[in-house]
Amino acid sequence: VSTKPPSGTRDFLPDDVRRREHVIGVIRRVYERYGFEPLETPAFENIETLLGKYGDEGNKLIFKILRRGEHEASGEADLALRYDLTVPLARVIAQYQNELPKFFKRYQIQPVWRADRPARGRFREFYQCDVDSIGSTSPLLEVEQINAVTEVLVRLGFGDFRVHLNHRGVLTGLLNAAGIDAREHETALVALDKFDKVGEDGVASEFAARGIRPESAHDLIGMLRSIYGAPVSLESSSDFDAEGNKAKLGAISTSLEGAETSEALSQLRAIVELASHTAAGKFLSINPRLARGLSYYTGAIMEITVPDLAGSLGGGGRYDNLVGMFLGRDIPACGFSLGLERIIVVMTERGMFPAGVVSCAVDVLVTLWNDEVRADALALAAELRAGGLRVDLYPEADKLGKQFKYASSRSVPFVAIVGDDERRDGKVSIKDLGSGEQSTIARGEAARFVAQRRR
Amino acid sequence: VSTKPPSGTRDFLPDDVRRREHVIGVIRRVYERYGFEPLETPAFENIETLLGKYGDEGNKLIFKILRRGEHEASGEADLALRYDLTVPLARVIAQYQNELPKFFKRYQIQPVWRADRPARGRFREFYQCDVDSIGSTSPLLEVEQINAVTEVLVRLGFGDFRVHLNHRGVLTGLLNAAGIDAREHETALVALDKFDKVGEDGVASEFAARGIRPESAHDLIGMLRSIYGAPVSLESSSDFDAEGNKAKLGAISTSLEGAETSEALSQLRAIVELASHTAAGKFLSINPRLARGLSYYTGAIMEITVPDLAGSLGGGGRYDNLVGMFLGRDIPACGFSLGLERIIVVMTERGMFPAGVVSCAVDVLVTLWNDEVRADALALAAELRAGGLRVDLYPEADKLGKQFKYASSRSVPFVAIVGDDERRDGKVSIKDLGSGEQSTIARGEAARFVAQRRR
Numbered sequence: 001v002s003t004k005p006p007s008g009t010r011d012f013l014p015d016d017v018r019r020r021e022h023v024i025g026v027i028r029r030v031y032e033r034y035g036f037e038p039l040e041t042p043a044f045e046n047i048e049t050l051l052g053k054y055g056d057e058g059n060k061l062i063f064k065i066l067r068r069g070e071h072e073a074s075g076e077a078d079l080a081l082r083y084d085l086t087v088p089l090a091r092v093i094a095q096y097q098n099e100l101p102k103f104f105k106r107y108q109i110q111p112v113w114r115a116d117r118p119a120r121g122r123f124r125e126f127y128q129c130d131v132d133s134i135g136s137t138s139p140l141l142e143v144e145q146i147n148a149v150t151e152v153l154v155r156l157g158f159g160d161f162r163v164h165l166n167h168r169g170v171l172t173g174l175l176n177a178a179g180i181d182a183r184e185h186e187t188a189l190v191a192l193d194k195f196d197k198v199g200e201d202g203v204a205s206e207f208a209a210r211g212i213r214p215e216s217a218h219d220l221i222g223m224l225r226s227i228y229g230a231p232v233s234l235e236s237s238s239d240f241d242a243e244g245n246k247a248k249l250g251a252i253s254t255s256l257e258g259a260e261t262s263e264a265l266s267q268l269r270a271i272v273e274l275a276s277h278t279a280a281g282k283f284l285s286i287n288p289r290l291a292r293g294l295s296y297y298t299g300a301i302m303e304i305t306v307p308d309l310a311g312s313l314g315g316g317g318r319y320d321n322l323v324g325m326f327l328g329r330d331i332p333a334c335g336f337s338l339g340l341e342r343i344i345v346v347m348t349e350r351g352m353f354p355a356g357v358v359s360c361a362v363d364v365l366v367t368l369w370n371d372e373v374r375a376d377a378l379a380l381a382a383e384l385r386a387g388g389l390r391v392d393l394y395p396e397a398d399k400l401g402k403q404f405k406y407a408s409s410r411s412v413p414f415v416a417i418v419g420d421d422e423r424r425d426g427k428v429s430i431k432d433l434g435s436g437e438q439s440t441i442a443r444g445e446a447a448r449f450v451a452q453r454r455r
Numbered sequence: 456v457s458t459k460p461p462s463g464t465r466d467f468l469p470d471d472v473r474r475r476e477h478v479i480g481v482i483r484r485v486y487e488r489y490g491f492e493p494l495e496t497p498a499f500e501n502i503e504t505l506l507g508k509y510g511d512e513g514n515k516l517i518f519k520i521l522r523r524g525e526h527e528a529s530g531e532a533d534l535a536l537r538y539d540l541t542v543p544l545a546r547v548i549a550q551y552q553n554e555l556p557k558f559f560k561r562y563q564i565q566p567v568w569r570a571d572r573p574a575r576g577r578f579r580e581f582y583q584c585d586v587d588s589i590g591s592t593s594p595l596l597e598v599e600q601i602n603a604v605t606e607v608l609v610r611l612g613f614g615d616f617r618v619h620l621n622h623r624g625v626l627t628g629l630l631n632a633a634g635i636d637a638r639e640h641e642t643a644l645v646a647l648d649k650f651d652k653v654g655e656d657g658v659a660s661e662f663a664a665r666g667i668r669p670e671s672a673h674d675l676i677g678m679l680r681s682i683y684g685a686p687v688s689l690e691s692s693s694d695f696d697a698e699g700n701k702a703k704l705g706a707i708s709t710s711l712e713g714a715e716t717s718e719a720l721s722q723l724r725a726i727v728e729l730a731s732h733t734a735a736g737k738f739l740s741i742n743p744r745l746a747r748g749l750s751y752y753t754g755a756i757m758e759i760t761v762p763d764l765a766g767s768l769g770g771g772g773r774y775d776n777l778v779g780m781f782l783g784r785d786i787p788a789c790g791f792s793l794g795l796e797r798i799i800v801v802m803t804e805r806g807m808f809p810a811g812v813v814s815c816a817v818d819v820l821v822t823l824w825n826d827e828v829r830a831d832a833l834a835l836a837a838e839l840r841a842g843g844l845r846v847d848l849y850p851e852a853d854k855l856g857k858q859f860k861y862a863s864s865r866s867v868p869f870v871a872i873v874g875d876d877e878r879r880d881g882k883v884s885i886k887d888l889g890s891g892e893q894s895t896i897a898r899g900e901a902a903r904f905v906a907q908r909r910r
Contacts, residue, residue: 273830
């Protein structure tokens with residue numbers, strides 16, 4: 001039997017968990033300061049809740065759970081693992097609409113599962129850290145969320161990321177102008193979404209593979225070139241300047257016509273204008289080729305990139321129709337998701353974790369040199385724990401030197417020894433394994449003594 | 456499409472999450488003071504990792520995941536959802552043995568999934584909060600864990616629980632003495648495990664249903680009666696007295712013979728004796744009919760009950776052979792698991808949650824009365840957040856009265872208003888929705904003003 005975790009998943013040993021908890025703690029505190037409330041949903045959903053929400057490519061990546069008992073042999077699935085946190089939220093809004101505030105704002109930090117091909121920063125089990133705001137079409141929803149995720153990244157130490165902004169209405173205008181039939185828009189967006197991996201020629205091939213006329217691909221790339229004012233290179237996606245945003249919005253407005261595009265442009269202008277008054281403004285880039293893979297977006301779409309990672313650190317957008325699929329009437333909504341694993345991959349490679357995050361789990365090891373003193377060792381451990389210390393107890397009587405070595409190998413800073421003399425005098429010896437210094441003190445003082453000296 | 460979560464699972468709205476986080480926080484802090492380190496494993500395992508580890512009843516309750524892509528139509532499963540946290544730990548020990556300390560002690564707080572029939576406190580998705588200690592046969596492992604889970608429950612406010620203690624060796628001795636063949640021991644233990652639900656007669660029927668001779672059931676119950684010194688009633692499982700523990704150990708010793716039972720008794724005596732010197736001692740009850748359903752236990756077994764809940768708040772035991780199933784050589788180990796949901800069910804029904812646990816998510820709502828002041832409202836929200844406050848921003852221009860009402864309905868204690876006068880003077884008005892009092896103060900003072908007045 002293999003002892004590795006399943007393909008695309010990982011075990012998190014103690015230091016890994018500490019790094020994850022550090023990042024999650026920063027995210028949670030920022031999200032809460034923006035007024036988002038915590039929500040959790042089950043790991044699996046009824047399969048019909050998920051199917052048809054993520055487009056054809058998404059459907060294929062859903063992990064399905066076999067029916068149980070007498071139905072197991074049918075080979076049918078009735079449940080499926082959570083693919084994102086947005087569709088479960090839409091179900092929750094429909095189910096509890098009378099208990100939730102009108103402008104419900106929730107954060108949710110939980111794993112999702114996708115049967116994707118594993119790659120650097122891409123796993124089959126990964127955590128999404130989502131904020132979503134329900135109940136308003138106001139661009140303040142997008143701006144507050146862009147601000148929140150930007151503040152998270154700045155607090156984690158990132159300075160070189162870009163928040164790319166586009167709108168499904170702009171994409172619809174582009175695809176229409178390129179003569180692509182509305183029925184082909186979904187597949188065309190999946191092709192366009194690959195731009196940053198495959199470039200102009202690659203996108204043209206993707207279109208061809210999906211049966212879209214070469215003239216349409218040619219026209220679409222021509223329009224993008226004219227909007228960007230240059231060949232659409234892979235690098236240009238991380239350029240930023242405030243004038244550039246205005247210029248791109250102007251160029252889109254010149255290239256495209258129709259009510260949908262004009263409404264989209266007015267929303268993008270409002271988001272850019274409002275964000276320019278916030279700390280997030282300088283990270284925001286209009287990027288008309290940003291597509292986002294998920295099919296439920298209806299308005300603004302956003303994505304965060306850093307230069308040293310293909311793919312994104314997170315993304316989101318407006319989905320004004322998704323709640324309606326469950327509720328029967330639409331409720332506007334907007335969300336943003338940060339990818340925990342990708343943030344950690346980049347932070348690890350760049351050495352961004354503060355020194356204190358990965359630390360020893362134990363302040364003091366209580367030694368044990370024969371079985372007769374076990375009850376006393378338990379009592380000493382209890383006294384030290386009552387003083388707030390993290391205390392380990394060596395489980396077997398052994399030579400003291402071996403126990404010191406064990407403590408050192410685990411970076412435990414102090415060991416406590418109660419020998420015959422100490423027991424007679426109501427004392428305990430504390431050895432500082434860093435300095436080698438040993439002090440004999442009253443039992444009642446031991447917890448404070450260690451607490452003052454640990455770093 | 457139903458908007459309910461799947462059968463046996465639940466959605467956790469914000470107040471539910473806060474109660475869960477409170478309990479998890481207490482558990483985590485206690486576990487860390489006992490020197491346990493955090494570990495996390497994937498939600499699913501390769502199916503062969505789980506099959507055959509939990510007995511026949513367990514196998515049936517495992518959620519299995521359908522193979523993907525071209526293999527989906529085969530109806531076969533290659534992955535399965537985590538059924539407990541112990542088997543994944545045994546796999547982890549085998550995989551990372553060279554990176555982990557000799558006496559590895561880990562805690563793990565993650566969900567597990569079992570396709571059980573839902574009931575009060577029994578869900579198909581539930582969190583286990585486990586401590587496990589690896590690498591020693593010392594009874595100090597059991598005693599430290601009994602201490603840790605006892606301290607958790609005491610800190611949560613429980614005073615009336617019992618930690619039941621038995622040993623697989625005692626059970627083997629009992630079943631042998633009742634003339635039950637070794638090949639039938641596993642199924643006999645599953646029957647005996649139902650004692651607290653079904654009583655003496657029920658257990659006799661369970662034995663009959665499993666093809667065990669009626670004479671054996673009769674003899675077994677007779678031996679238990681003589682050990683307990685009374686008919687084995689459902690209530691007697693929560694009795695406790697120190698003398699009773701000694702009496703029961705003595706009665707077992709008289710009823711049973713054989714090397715295995717004698718070794719088991721010496722381990723139980725060591726655990727009871729050592730625990731008697733700790734705060735956990737007074738909660739510990741020898742209970743020779745305690746069976747525990749899982750098949751991997753080899754030594755001491757433990758279970759925690761409270762009078763007002765059928766089933767247990769948690770349990771555990773020694774499993775000295777499980778790591779060997781993955782590693783090829785045995786490593787002794789012992790673990791204890793607390794059930795988060797059952798703890799919360801009892802705490803909720805008894806009203807044990809402190810008042811502050813469920814609290815409003817927002818300290819102050821920034822109001823918005825026309826679209827022209829949106830940028831300024833964003834700036835004010837940023838200033839208040841920089842002062843550490845949790846700030847919500849009303850997303851749409853609306854009548855102030857309506858916004859006050861919205862804040863009140865969500866128990867937000869303060870609203871911030873910047874009218875034309877305030878803007879001209881660089882001020883902000885803060886209204887205390889509890890007292891109705893409104894104060895106009897300098898913008899730079901607003902965060903401190905609210906922070907000092909919030910409770």
